[in-house]
Amino acid sequence: MSEFDDIRPYDDHEVRPTLERLLTNTELADAVARLKFPRAAGPLGWLLRPIVQRVMRRQMRGVESVLGFQEVVKGYMQQMIEDTTTALTTSGLDRLDRDSAYLFVSNHRDIAMDPAFVNWTLYHGGFHTLRIAIGDNLLTKDYVADLMRLNKSFIVNRSAKGPREKLKAAKKLSAYIHHSIVEEKANIWIAQREGRAKDGKDKTNSAVVGMFSLSRPKTQPYAEYIRELKIVPVTISYEWDPCDAAKARELHQQRTSGSYQKAEHEDVKSIARGIEGQKGHVHVAFGEPLAADYQNTDEVVADLDRQIVENYVLHATNCLAWERLNGDLPELPYSYPSRPFSADELGDTRQQFELHLANIPADHRQTVLEMYANPVSAQLGRR
Numbered sequence: 001m002s003e004f005d006d007i008r009p010y011d012d013h014e015v016r017p018t019l020e021r022l023l024t025n026t027e028l029a030d031a032v033a034r035l036k037f038p039r040a041a042g043p044l045g046w047l048l049r050p051i052v053q054r055v056m057r058r059q060m061r062g063v064e065s066v067l068g069f070q071e072v073v074k075g076y077m078q079q080m081i082e083d084t085t086t087a088l089t090t091s092g093l094d095r096l097d098r099d100s101a102y103l104f105v106s107n108h109r110d111i112a113m114d115p116a117f118v119n120w121t122l123y124h125g126g127f128h129t130l131r132i133a134i135g136d137n138l139l140t141k142d143y144v145a146d147l148m149r150l151n152k153s154f155i156v157n158r159s160a161k162g163p164r165e166k167l168k169a170a171k172k173l174s175a176y177i178h179h180s181i182v183e184e185k186a187n188i189w190i191a192q193r194e195g196r197a198k199d200g201k202d203k204t205n206s207a208v209v210g211m212f213s214l215s216r217p218k219t220q221p222y223a224e225y226i227r228e229l230k231i232v233p234v235t236i237s238y239e240w241d242p243c244d245a246a247k248a249r250e251l252h253q254q255r256t257s258g259s260y261q262k263a264e265h266e267d268v269k270s271i272a273r274g275i276e277g278q279k280g281h282v283h284v285a286f287g288e289p290l291a292a293d294y295q296n297t298d299e300v301v302a303d304l305d306r307q308i309v310e311n312y313v314l315h316a317t318n319c320l321a322w323e324r325l326n327g328d329l330p331e332l333p334y335s336y337p338s339r340p341f342s343a344d345e346l347g348d349t350r351q352q353f354e355l356h357l358a359n360i361p362a363d364h365r366q367t368v369l370e371m372y373a374n375p376v377s378a379q380l381g382r383r
Contacts, residue, residue, distance in 0.1 A: 004176045007155040009131060012065040018146050019060050019069075028143040029053045035276055069150050070129060077120055085279050086239070089336045090121040092286030092311070096232065098126050101185040102289065103177060103212070106234035107202040107308050108191035110243065110274040111138065111267060114236050115189045121284045122187065131180055133173075133190040138267050158194065167214075174214035182228055189234075192304060198247040199367075200374035202235070202312070204304045210297045223293045226300060233287035233307035237375070239315035240356075242277020243270055244371060248364040283336050285311035309378045313338075316349045321372035330376050 010018060022028055026049060033040075033048040040048065063069050081088055096102065106114055115132040123129055132153040139145040139155070149155075154176065157169035180186040193205040216225040241247070253260045287307035294300050314334040319341050322330050334341050343350075360368050 004154075004172070004179070007157070007172065007176060008149075009152040009154055010066065010149045015066060015069060015150060016064055018150055019063060022143055022146055023053060023057050023060065025143045027141060028147075029056070031143075031272065032056065035272060038276070066150065066152060070152070073151060074123075077116060080275060081120070084242075084275075084277060085282050087281040088117065088120070088284075089281070089313075090125070090284045090286070091313075091336065092288075093121070093125045093127075095288055096127070096286060100230060101128070101181045101187050102230045102232045103181055104130065104187065104189045104232050104234045104286075105192050105204070105208075105304055106189060107236060107312075108193055108196050109236060109238060109241065111196065112271045113238075113274045113279070114191065117236060117282055117284050118189055118234055128185075128187055130187045130189040133188070135194065138271075140265055141268060144268060144271075156190075170211045171214045174211050177212065178215050178229065181230065192308065196243075196247070198251055198371070200371040201378065202305070202308050202375070204301045204308070206297050206301050209300050209304070213297070222295065226294050227291055231290040231300070231304070233290070233304050233311070235283075235285040235287070235308045235311040235313070237283050237285075237313045237315060237318075239280025239282070239317050240278050241371070242273050242279060244368050245360055245364070246270065246273065247371065248360065248367040251367050252364050280317070281315055281335065283313035285313060287311050309375075312375050312379065314375060314379070316341075316346050317353055317372050318376050320346065320350055320353045321369045322376040325369050325373050330380060332376065332379055 029049045029052045033052045036052070037044075037048060059072055059075075060069075063072060104118060106118060108114055115130060119130050119132070129152060132148075132151070133156050134148050134153045135156045135158045137158050139148065145155075156173060160166040160169045177188055177190075180188055190208065193203065193208060197203070212229060212231075213222060213225055216222065250260045290300060290303055292299070292303065294303075313336045314332060316334060319330055319332070319334055323343075329341050329343055332341060333339060357365055357368065
């Protein structure tokens with residue numbers, strides 16, 4: 001495993017030294033204070049910081065392993081679910097074997113919450129927790145990198161320069177994923193594309209799937225290698241996207257000026273917003289493991305896209321956005337368990353949706369509506 005030391009998650013023997021480093025990090029303490037006490041953290045940050053550090057030290061006392069760290073994270077996750085969701089449902093886990101390892105390829109709407117919700121549902125379904133792919137572009141702060149690697153994240157090198165260096169990095173990533181699943185029986189999560197689907201269109205990037213097979217021995221048939229990876233499509237759907245206004249601002253600027261320049265540490269702020277923002281009903285759907293006689297990357301991509309779209313659980317917000325754009329309600333079931341869409345049942349949600357739109361800048365409202373409506377369009381397009 002030494003060949004993967006620069007990208008792999010931390011091992012148990014690295015946990016305590018990393019925690020000691022984190023517990024003295026003032027930036028982390030300030031970030032936790034803002035998350036827990038958003039109103040007081042600004043004027044009283046100097047007072048809250050030592051209190052937060054003492055609490056964290058007490059919570060981390062005796063933690064000497066990755067599992068021990070994840071037990072602490074579990075408490076935070078439970079609180080976040082109680083505070084920011086109205087329901088968390090799942091489907092498709094009965095298709096999977098708890099004793100097998102899988103490569104979970106997911107649609108991508110939220111930087112941290114997508115893998116967190118998949119991890120949570122797997123854990124409570126009796127499965128091993130995930131090793132999570134995370135781009136090095138998100139690790140702009142040392143404490144973020146440490147936290148991610150403690151929580152079983154591995155690093156995707158997106159900062160490589162030049163074709164040769166990029167290919168080398170992709171081959172290492174491919175080998176690490178294969179090694180994790182086949183040799184170590186460890187579950188893997190990776191997004192279907194680099195970057196979130198800010199427009200609500202879930203499309204797999206063929207380069208991601210192409211990377212999977214870069215470490216395939218030349219003598220091994222492509223379909224056999226893909227089956228070894230046990231790829232499972234995963235679809236996550238949020239009733240409310242805490243980052244929808246920020247995504248709309250970025251998309252609007254790209255459309256009007258041709259480009260968008262992220263602010264320093266903008267992704268870290270998006271992570272925080274995704275964690276603390278209201279999400280409503282969240283559904284995690286697991287598809288069928290890919291087991292066909294695939295001949296090439298395009299066939300794998302097509303199967304991933306088909307299942308991710310078909311398994312998307314629509315919410316009332318998706319249907320209301322479609323209605324606003326098209327003048328009528330889509331003839332599709334929504335929610336989970338699914339039920340026919342009835343305008344009469346959604347008075348409160350409609351009022352909440354209209355109020356939410358009113359708080360979006362006028363120039364961005366069309367973009368927000370399209371963002372929520374596009375999953376409806378995708379399902380109607382497959383009929």
